[in-house]
Amino acid sequence: MKKFAFARHRVLCFAGAFLLSLSCGPQDDLTPDLDETGEVSQAALAAPTLLEAVPGDGQVTLKWTAGPAGTQGYQVRFRVGSGSWVYRGAGTSTTYAVTGLTNGTKYEFHVRIKGSTGDTTSGYSNGLSATPIADECSGSSVRHITVTGAGSKDGLTAQTAGTLSNLNAFIQAVGPGGMVCIHGGTYGTGTTVSQGGALGAPVTIKGVEGRPIFQSTFQASTRAKTGPVAFTVKASNLVFHNLEFSHVGTCFSFKAATSVAHVTLSQFRAENVATCVDVERSSSTAFTDLTIRDAMILQFTRGGIFLASGTNQSLVEDVYVDMEPEQIGGQGSDYPVGIALYDTTNNVTLRRATVMNVTGMQTGYTQGDGIDGESTASDVVLEDSYFRGNEDGCVDTKVRNMLIRNTVAAECKRNFRLWQSVSPGPRVENVSSYQPRDGHFFMHSGTTTAKDIAVYSSNGAKLVAYDCSSSSPCTFNAQGIRGTLLDAAKLNATGTVTGNALVYGQSVTIPPVPNPTSFTP
Incomplete structure (x- = not known):
């Protein structure tokens, strides 16, 4: 592929x-x-x-x-x-x-x-x-951490820095609105964060003097789904900023035994991991107001970002997720996902996400999706995003009341898989689809009405790939469609088509890959 x-x-x-x-x-x-x-x-x-x-x-x-x-x-x-x-x-x-x-x-x-x-x-x-900035890591509400620590290790200055083992004590010491500065260097894994700030006054854990790297011995080429965890987050009102992860199983783990709220993960980079951000699956725990912003996640086996349990009122924006399978032996685990929406995840916005090349293991039944959303999740907006080269679906969703808009999908098997197993199901507005290997859209049951869509294929792909039966018929309606298909036979909507501006047999150019982060792949 x-x-x-x-x-x-x-x-x-x-x-x-x-x-x-x-x-x-x-x-x-x-x-x-x-x-x-x-x-x-x-x-x-x-x-x-x-x-x-x-x-x-x-x-x-x-x-x-x-x-x-x-x-x-x-x-x-x-x-x-x-x-x-x-x-x-x-x-x-x-x-x-x-x-x-x-x-x-x-x-x-x-x-x-x-x-x-x-x-x-x-x-x-x-x-x-x-633009250079004044040193933020000074004052009574700041503590310092270095790899080995220094002097008295009270953390009051960089010259008396503590170590990562002091993190929770330092969070308590700086109090709400304070900051813990982790200086550049290579750190290990296994830190549990059990202390936090207060609502509206989080404690910031910030990488300074470069970007601290949290590293272990995990190898994505083994296709393992788990490995050493850098941070297990069990406290609320925290900001993690300007960190890097390499060869770890998980960057940030949120365990189902502890409800967490108001946590921001910003400006971080991860490479060679199992799952970078992993909210553990549960039917009873809620994770509220989780923000993930300006993140690059490369070379993973299981997933980039897994939102599960009751993740709600959360935002994922400006992220770049690329399995880069050629760097890890050509494949991930059996069901890898760029961004997962599982369990009762609800009221989530995904904005300016780029997700590419998610590829499952190459033996037995397997798949790889850019987004995978379950029918138990609800009320999700995906906008201004880009998906490309994923093994199965670019966007594969059963999520109740999910709106997908202003989004590009290209070169997946089925670019937009819209399962209508719940009502209202997922819907698309002003999306663009390029060169799928099978169908621009996929349906299994129910009715989809796609609005203002653009489809571009010269490879014989169908408008819709159907997996329906007489007991669960499918209806695909298009209200406004433009672009090009190989020929008129590929326009196989089973419902009504209005505003048809398609032309046939034209060449196709796929838009370049956007990188909304501050990092370079």
């Missing part, structure tokens, strides 16, 4: 409240170097890709892709607005902290490979912008 790879050099980045914008302008801007006098020959080396520009107190930390073997070093340049460039030698590492900057001022940054000759020097990279 065709898998789609993200174009890694095209991205809009957002870090916290600070806009990081990619600029793909001229790569040959002049510098005062003697090898660039205004008549510069084409650079022999490809420019690196500038991946991150992370603001700090009076500084911005840059991260970029490595040059080829034999790279002699790197040079960073930066400026304010359209002012003069300032140049810094950045050594041989692929990270560099640009210091001595003014807080509150927006800077633009580029990097290049810098050698002793034109043949060992590249053009400049794409640009990223960032």
Whole structure:
């Protein structure tokens, strides 16, 4: 099955409240170097890709892709607005902290490979912008954590930082509205968070000085569904911000034995995991006001985000979920899901989600869905999202009263699987479907009325793939349809079709993959 790879050099980045914008302008801007006098020959080396520009107190930390073997070093340049460039030698590492900057001022940054000759020097990279900010990790309502701790380990300063084992004590110490700063480094797993803030005054657990990484030995290539857990969250009124996870079973686990409310998970990245955010399944526990924002989840076996039990009044927005099966042996577990809506999950908004390449194990009965929603869940809005290359359904839902709008689905077996097993069932408005392997839509029973839909296929896909019977007939109505099908026979709606603007036999171009996060795949 065709898998789609993200174009890694095209991205809009957002870090916290600070806009990081990619600029793909001229790569040959002049510098005062003697090898660039205004008549510069084409650079022999490809420019690196500038991946991150992370603001700090009076500084911005840059991260970029490595040059080829034999790279002699790197040079960073930066400026304010359209002012003069300032140049810094950045050594041989692929990270560099640009210091001595003014807080509150927006800077633009580029990097290049810098050698002793034109043949060992590249053009400049794409640009990223960032605004340094004053240190938030100071004051009586702040505590510090480092990998090994330091000094008295009271956490009052970075020089007397505690360790991760002090997290709950530090949450209690800073109180509602306080902050625990976890400094950059590599940490282990197995932390249970049992203390929180107060309603309207959460405690923030924030990664600083780069992004702390929580890491174990989990390998997604084994297709295991479980593994070491980084954080088990058993308290309410918390914000987790700017964290990274690698080779763990679960990033954030919410156990059914404890009801939790008002928790935000923001600006985090995960790679090689079983399930990154896992709300344990239960028929009795409620999880209220869970927000997941600005998250990138790659290389998972079971799922990206599982919302279950009574998850309610919750928001998932600006997330990028890609199994990247080619990186983990070509397959996940038996029923992997990008975003799951299970049990009595209700009143949830999913916005600006990109979910791709969810692929189940390649033996026995298997499937892989971008979204999988059960009929016990209800009242969900999915909008402004993008699904592509998932093995079975791009969006596979039985959810009661689910509205899907302004969403693109492409290259799944059935792009929109709309099970009408409950009433009112899921419905679509202003969605676009591209090149499914079987049908743009799927029905098993009941009636679907799709409004203002666009379908594009040149591969013989049907408008609707039916799995119906005389005892459970299906009716598919279309109110406004545009795009292209291979031929008129593929327009197989069993109900009425109005506002038909289809043409036939046209070529198809699929929209590029959006990345709504501040991270680069």
